[in-house]
Amino acid sequence: MLSALIWIPLLGALLVGFGREPLIPARARLIALLTTGGTFVWTIVLCSQFDVGQAGMQFSEHLTWIEPLGLTYDLGMDGLSLPLVALNGLLTTIAIASGTPSVSRPRLYYILLLLLNASVTAAFLAQNLLLFFLFYEVELIPLYLLIGIWGGANRGYAATKFLIYTAISGILILAAFLGSTLLTGASSFGYEPLLTQALPLGQQFFLLGALLIGFGIKIPLVPFHTWLPDAHVEASTPISVLLAGVLLKLGTYGLLRFGLGLFPEAWAVLAPWLASWAALSVLYGAFMAIAQTDMKKMVAYSSIGHMGYVLLAAAAATPLSLLAAVCQMVSHGLIAAMLFLLVGVVYQKTGTRSLKVLQGLLNPERGLPLIGSLMILGVMASSGLPGMVGFVSEFLVFRGSFPIFPTQTLLSMVGTGLTAVYFLLLVNRVFFGRLSEPVQDLPPVYWSDRAPAMVLAALVVLLGLQPNWLIHYSETTTATLLPARLAIAQTAIGGQTNAQSRNNGIGTCLIIPSSDHRPSATV
Amino acid sequence: MPVTTTAFVVASAGFDRHFTARRFLGTAAGYGRLLDDAPWLVGVVLVVNALSALNLTRVFRLVFLGAPQPKTRRAPEVGWAMAVPMVSLTIVTLLTPLMMQRLSLLPDWEYFNHTAAFLLVLSGVVGCWSGATVYLHKAWSRSVHLPWRVLQDLLSYDFYIERLYEISLVNGVVLLARFSNWCDRYIVDGMVNFLGIASNFQRREPEVQHHGAVSSLFAHDYGSGEPLGWGFDLVRMVILE
Numbered sequence: 001m002l003s004a005l006i007w008i009p010l011l012g013a014l015l016v017g018f019g020r021e022p023l024i025p026a027r028a029r030l031i032a033l034l035t036t037g038g039t040f041v042w043t044i045v046l047c048s049q050f051d052v053g054q055a056g057m058q059f060s061e062h063l064t065w066i067e068p069l070g071l072t073y074d075l076g077m078d079g080l081s082l083p084l085v086a087l088n089g090l091l092t093t094i095a096i097a098s099g100t101p102s103v104s105r106p107r108l109y110y111i112l113l114l115l116l117n118a119s120v121t122a123a124f125l126a127q128n129l130l131l132f133f134l135f136y137e138v139e140l141i142p143l144y145l146l147i148g149i150w151g152g153a154n155r156g157y158a159a160t161k162f163l164i165y166t167a168i169s170g171i172l173i174l175a176a177f178l179g180s181t182l183l184t185g186a187s188s189f190g191y192e193p194l195l196t197q198a199l200p201l202g203q204q205f206f207l208l209g210a211l212l213i214g215f216g217i218k219i220p221l222v223p224f225h226t227w228l229p230d231a232h233v234e235a236s237t238p239i240s241v242l243l244a245g246v247l248l249k250l251g252t253y254g255l256l257r258f259g260l261g262l263f264p265e266a267w268a269v270l271a272p273w274l275a276s277w278a279a280l281s282v283l284y285g286a287f288m289a290i291a292q293t294d295m296k297k298m299v300a301y302s303s304i305g306h307m308g309y310v311l312l313a314a315a316a317a318t319p320l321s322l323l324a325a326v327c328q329m330v331s332h333g334l335i336a337a338m339l340f341l342l343v344g345v346v347y348q349k350t351g352t353r354s355l356k357v358l359q360g361l362l363n364p365e366r367g368l369p370l371i372g373s374l375m376i377l378g379v380m381a382s383s384g385l386p387g388m389v390g391f392v393s394e395f396l397v398f399r400g401s402f403p404i405f406p407t408q409t410l411l412s413m414v415g416t417g418l419t420a421v422y423f424l425l426l427v428n429r430v431f432f433g434r435l436s437e438p439v440q441d442l443p444p445v446y447w448s449d450r451a452p453a454m455v456l457a458a459l460v461v462l463l464g465l466q467p468n469w470l471i472h473y474s475e476t477t478t479a480t481l482l483p484a485r486l487a488i489a490q491t492a493i494g495g496q497t498n499a500q501s502r503n504n505g506i507g508t509c510l511i512i513p514s515s516d517h518r519p520s521a522t523v
Numbered sequence: 524m525p526v527t528t529t530a531f532v533v534a535s536a537g538f539d540r541h542f543t544a545r546r547f548l549g550t551a552a553g554y555g556r557l558l559d560d561a562p563w564l565v566g567v568v569l570v571v572n573a574l575s576a577l578n579l580t581r582v583f584r585l586v587f588l589g590a591p592q593p594k595t596r597r598a599p600e601v602g603w604a605m606a607v608p609m610v611s612l613t614i615v616t617l618l619t620p621l622m623m624q625r626l627s628l629l630p631d632w633e634y635f636n637h638t639a640a641f642l643l644v645l646s647g648v649v650g651c652w653s654g655a656t657v658y659l660h661k662a663w664s665r666s667v668h669l670p671w672r673v674l675q676d677l678l679s680y681d682f683y684i685e686r687l688y689e690i691s692l693v694n695g696v697v698l699l700a701r702f703s704n705w706c707d708r709y710i711v712d713g714m715v716n717f718l719g720i721a722s723n724f725q726r727r728e729p730e731v732q733h734h735g736a737v738s739s740l741f742a743h744d745y746g747s748g749e750p751l752g753w754g755f756d757l758v759r760m761v762i763l764e
């Protein structure tokens with residue numbers, strides 16, 4: 001069942017690739033849309049069959065692939081991966097729908113988009129470390145080409161920078177996976193937390209450090225973030241939507257699944273530092289966004305800040321904060337995608353994204369009133385105003401993290417205030433006031449321009465009013481994620497001959513941080 | 524503009540009545556005690572009540588009463604999109620006391636403080652009377668005496684809170700944002716770009732010597748300052764070799 005989510009887009013790519021010459025762009029687009037739409041519908045079907053009360057992997061698939069390498073085709077879906085797979089399906093469909101129908105080199109463009117969709121879905125579903133790494137790396141190729149071929153004027157620089165950063169990220173992740181397998185003496189790259197948690201804490205720190213930097217580049221966290229604004233600015237709108245909406249989530253997903261999942265003891269010890277890192281990212285991203293005069297760069301830096309909330313919630317590692325991390329991933333995916341779509345429409349119609357040039361676009365007759373209204377809704381959601389999904393996720397993050405890391409959470413709350421500052425600056429400059437001279441005669445905005453952002457706006461409000469539709473899929477998984485791992489770790493430690501000496505050092509850090517037990521007291 | 528006029532009158536009366544009613548009813552017991560414990564605070568409440576009545580009555584007198592001015596002679600009533608919420612809120616304002624009574628949200632009459640009620644009604648009446656009759660000469664709006672001007676400015680600019688806010692918080696945020704931007708551009712990103720360029724220069728010579736045609740492409744890239752060249756070179760160096 002899960003394989004269909006990977007193979008349907010690949011089949012679509014084959015159909016586009018071997019389509020009759022000359023390929024009409026509209027036909028290629030239709031095939032891509034039907035393929036990703038079909039994948040998304042299939043994800044909804046899986047959602048309907050998903051047992052929300054079960055914590056473990058569901059719809060599991062196993063196939064031995066390259067046995068000597070320890071590579072198996074293991075797929076599984078739980079409350080952590082399901083929302084992200086659904087988000088990937090939805091946003092890829094929206095990205096294809098929002099793209100220009102007369103895109104140049106349509107065959108390659110849609111093949112790459114479908115490959116990207118398949119590889120990201122596969123990475124979210126992979127239950128073998130090497131399989132995850134394989135798809136994590138495969139996803140780089142289409143994205144690199146999508147930025148490098150269909151990007152802006154400085155696309156070569158942006159694409160190369162993206163590739164270098166993400167390749168380094170991949171090397172670190174591979175090193176960590178190889179290290180885990182070699183040090184534990186495992187016969188395969190299967191996802192087995194039992195073995196990694198039996199490793200000495202020093203080795204765990206080393207491996208977790210590699211994962212933190214590797215996934216930290218992908219998220220991205222300060223100071224590994226500089227590839228993101230460049231990539232966003234140079235990428236076309238659909239690629240920006242996918243980059244912010246889905247691809248950054250691979251980093252946070254990896255941190256939760258592999259960082260926290262494989263090394264919970266080391267995670268518990270490093271948690272205060274991770275929370276401080278998260279607060280730094282949130283504030284740095286917010287301050288950087290304030291300083292920007294390019295709308296797209298501002299939204300890109302806001303993404304860096306908002307992804308920091310996920311790390312904060314993950315660092316706290318309480319059932320509530322882990323649920324908040326999943327919510328924040330989905331919420332940021334929807335809101336950032338919506339904002340990038342709207343910035344794309346503004347750029348397409350006015351030819352500029354500069355805050356120094358644009359003004360008065362909310363003008364009801366000669367401006368972009370509906371786009372402006374949607375943008376106001378989007379920035380309100382991003383600032384965490386009640387009634388929208390941004391509020392639910394940020395409130396859950398703060399509620400879940402505050403009892404554990406009060407200072408870092410308060411600093412992150414300042415980041416939310418700063419979000420309102422830079423987005424109000426954006427809205428005030430671009431949409432209010434008298435329509436500026438250079439953007440007087442704008443081309444008409446069609447429903448095809450508005451519809452993708454309207455769908456996302458509806459979801460942002462709907463999930464804000466009814467957050468249960470989002471959280472009930474992940475609640476059981478996040479509630480049992482850490483306790484299950486810690487129980488495994490305790491068993492593993494109990495089996496060691498030098499258990500006593502280990503317990504003196506790290507056994508106490510196995511106490512789950514909760515509202516009553518702060519890490520400072522337990523670690 | 525009958526709808527706007529009615530809405531303004533009801534809203535002003537409702538605002539003043541709400542203010543008064545809160546003193547009468549909501550905090551009647553506390554108010555009675557306040558009268559004994561801190562009479563100066565009662566004075567503040569009465570002055571505020573009188574001033575709000577004065578201001579609202581004065582605005583109503585100046586805007587809605589008197590002879591029409593050139594700009595108000597042909598003032599049309601507002602459109603339905605604005606009239607509907609105005610009329611709805613007028614009705615809600617008028618019905619609020621009844622709704623509160625129905626929901627038993629009002630305290631019993633035994634808690635009614637007669638002295639407080641009398642003083643508040645009196646302050647409201649004085650305020651309304653002053654607003655309706657007192658003519659404020661234009662010369663008064665800007666005194667020629669420096670101390671009065673300072674006081675006037677202090678009050679009219681809300682104790683300069685906005686200016687203070689601008690100097691302290693807004694400037695602080697702007698400075699921090701500029702500093703972060705500078706650090707990001709020249710230190711964080713600058714270091715990455717420097718590493719890339721440095722690796723290019725380090726590898727340029729051997730590339731030209733050993734790889735012939737391919738290396739000349741990269742050598743051209745370095746010469747023209749294209750980042751693509753050093754990027755590919757770095758990727759190749761890290762991944763392939």
